[in-house]
Amino acid sequence: MRDPYHDLPAFCNSGRKLFRECQLAWLLGKRGLWKRPPTEPMDQGTYFHLLKLEPEKAADWLAKHPQYTYLNASKKYGHEKGDPKAAFRHCHAMVRAIERQPLAMERLEGEHEVVLTGEFNGIPVRCKVDAVDHTRKWFSDLKSCAELDKEDWVATRDGWRKMHWIEAYEYHWQMAMYRDILRQNYEGFDAAEPAIVACTKQDPPGVAIYRFTHEDKLSEALKDAYATVQQMHEMMQDDDPRPTRCGVCELCRVQTITRCMEV
Numbered sequence: 354m355r356d357p358y359h360d361l362p363a364f365c366n367s368g369r370k371l372f373r374e375c376q377l378a379w380l381l382g383k384r385g386l387w388k389r390p391p392t393e394p395m396d397q398g399t400y401f402h403l404l405k406l407e408p409e410k411a412a413d414w415l416a417k418h419p420q421y422t423y424l425n426a427s428k429k430y431g432h433e434k435g436d437p438k439a440a441f442r443h444c445h446a447m448v449r450a451i452e453r454q455p456l457a458m459e460r461l462e463g464e465h466e467v468v469l470t471g472e473f474n475g476i477p478v479r480c481k482v483d484a485v486d487h488t489r490k491w492f493s494d495l496k497s498c499a500e501l502d503k504e505d506w507v508a509t510r511d512g513w514r515k516m517h518w519i520e521a522y523e524y525h526w527q528m529a530m531y532r533d534i535l536r537q538n539y540e541g542f543d544a545a546e547p548a549i550v551a552c553t554k555q556d557p558p559g560v561a562i563y564r565f566t567h568e569d570k571l572s573e574a575l576k577d578a579y580a581t582v583q584q585m586h587e588m589m590q591d592d593d594p595r596p597t598r599c600g601v602c603e604l605c606r607v608q609t610i611t612r613c614m615e616v
């Protein structure tokens with residue numbers, strides 16, 4: 354099925370992040386030759402997201418992913434045929450956990466799944482914002498995570514570093530890009546405060562709101578995003594592009610195995 358948002362001829366934050374991680378995987382993806390396979394945790398995040406923000410689409414999504422539902426009813430375990438398996442049933446508990454938190458619910462008010470396009474130095478960019486509050490002039494993204502304030506190991510230019518998952522996933526870049534595209538579309542969003550409403554996959558789930566209030570970090574990230582989008586644009590225009598490869602992602606691992614087979 355074609356997805357009108359992903360078909361927009363514009364760069365987005367997840368493309369920018371992939372370009373930074375592995376230019377080869379990004380370029381082959383752009384050419385329709387490679388797709389990063391979704392993992393079960395990613396799919397769990399997608400289902401949770403749908404349940405909260407577009408509940409009318411959740412049942413249909415689950416029906417299209419039968420690997421996450423029970424094939425048969427079981428009296429012993431108390432589930433019916435087609436019921437979601439534990440990790441996906443737990444998404445319903447995560448949504449209820451958010452709904453018990455007035456501050457989290459307040460951050461998710463407004464228009465949902467807002468698709469916007471804009472430009473960085475004339476190069477088309479796009480984003481899909483989870484919740485835009487046109488009255489309060491703020492916007493939010495809904496995320497699921499392993500646990501609040503968990504730290505992940507990340508490969509940086511200075512070697513491996515342990516950092517908060519918000520930093521590890523470069524959410525300052527995402528928020529800075531979203532705000533800039535919002536600013537290009539609506540009045541009064543120049544200094545809009547971004548936030549992440551996060552819910553953990555733990556049982557019971559934890560809920561937190563991460564407010565992005567460090568303007569210097571956001572402007573630094575936006576400057577960097579403009580430069581990266583420029584590089585992405587140049588690579589797309591190049592008849593003989595030389596993408597670098599990370600050597601560790603799914604694509605690079607598959608290609609490494611192929612090369613070994615040939616010797």
Ligand SMILES: [Zn+2]
Nearest residue numbers: 375599602605
């Ligand atoms: Zn790679």
